[in-house]
Amino acid sequence: MNGMRHLLARVDPFIAALLGAVVVASLLPARGAAADVLEYAVVIAVGWLFFLYGVRLPTKEAVNALRDWRLHGTVLAVTFIVFPVLGLLTQLLPESIIPTDLAHGLLFLSLLPSTVQSSIAFTSIARGNVAGAVVAASFSNLAGVVLTPVLVAVLLGGTVGFSADSIGKIGLQLLAPFVAGQLLRRWLAPWVLRHKRLTTLTDRGSVILVVYSAFSQGVVDGIWTTVSVGSIIAVVGVCVVLLTAVLGITTFLGKRFGFARADRVVLLMCGSKKSLASGIPMATVLLPAASIGFMVLPLMIFHQIQLLVCAVIARRMGDAAEPEPAVAAS
Known part of the structure; x- marks a missing residue:
């Protein structure tokens, strides 16, 4: 009984809500x-999400990131080269192992920006350069508003029907609200910070609504008659391999480029993440409605795996660090 309580206490309520949305749909x-x-x-929900992202992301800090360009x-x-290359490699798997839409979903997740909150939190737990993580995660999301649609158009455009209409939707549903949030950030950011609980509930609620919509459409189109348990298990395995590969690559690059330990933590934690909060809303704009339910499944699976694995890594790195590690300036 105590073991069950301990397990439930470790379940992320947001992930539980997302799974609940899938069940209801x-x-x-x-x-x-x-x-x-x-x-x-x-x-409306997607526009609201990207407006909030625009208000929250510190433009000044992201611009200052150029000082630590390495x-x-x-x-x-x-995030936007190594990960997509790995995503392209997953497309070599035969359809008998991973169906086409799930394979495209693996590629889509590889094109997304890094997370913000978990990257910063895990960097802090691992006693890394927290200021550097704030900048790196923010810069990744700022760049992702432009780079992710471009990468989707280049690498997935022919398979998901990316068109001129898609570009218009990107402008209206993603870029316009995001830019508006950035322009109004000076006045709205203090209010958002004061009401963090309220805005967190509304943006998470928006993501849950989008997940329900995606899987609702998928169920109508017969998603659960098409995707087998074996395919889901295969996706889990590929996600584990993807995350392992990126963790290994970021560890190697951090040592190869001679980064201080605190900055190696930033590269490890920020470079290995993919954003569910940005990815699912982007999917509704960038991907065909009939395939969204299939294509966000790998992202939801990868998101949970990255949280579990990186939480363990961050805790061990934090325990092994010196009591007062030197933090490199960002």
Whole structure:
């Protein structure tokens, strides 16, 4: 009984809510007029999410990141070059192991920016350069608003039907709210910080709504009759291999480039993450509606694996660190 309580205490409520949204969508998918209303609600939710991202991300700190171009340039290179190359390698797996839409989902997750909150939190636990992690994660997300759609167009465009209409949707649903948030950040950021709990609930609620919408559409299109348990297990295995490869590469690069320990932690934690909070809303804009439910499954799986693995790594690194490690300036 105590073991069960301990296990439940370690479950991320956000992940539990996302899984709940998948279950509800599987049992009660939106159809007809309800699906039409849900579609409009998702458009508003995605716009709200990227407006909040714009308000939250510190532009000044991201610009100042150019001063430490080696560290932050390496994080960006891992996020938007190394990871996509690994994602392309997953496309070589036969369809009998991983169906096409799930394979495309693996590639899609490799094109996303890093997380913000977990990257910073794990860097802190590992006694790394927290200020550097704030800048690296923020810079990654700023760049991702532009780079992720470009990479999707180049690497997935032909397979997911990326078109001129997609570019218009990116401008209206992603870039416009994000830029508006950046422009209004000076006045709104203090309010957002004071009401962090409220804004966190609304943006997480928006992501949950998007997940319900994606899987609702997927259920109507027969997602659970197409995806087998074996395919899900295969995706889990590929996600583990992806994360292991990136952790190994970032560890190697940190030593190869002679970064201080605190900065090696930043590269390890920020370079190995992919953002679920940004990825699912982006999927609704960049990917075809009929395939979203399939294609975000690998992202949801990878997200949980990265949290579990990096939490263990960060704790061990923190325990092994000196009591007062020298923190490199960002």
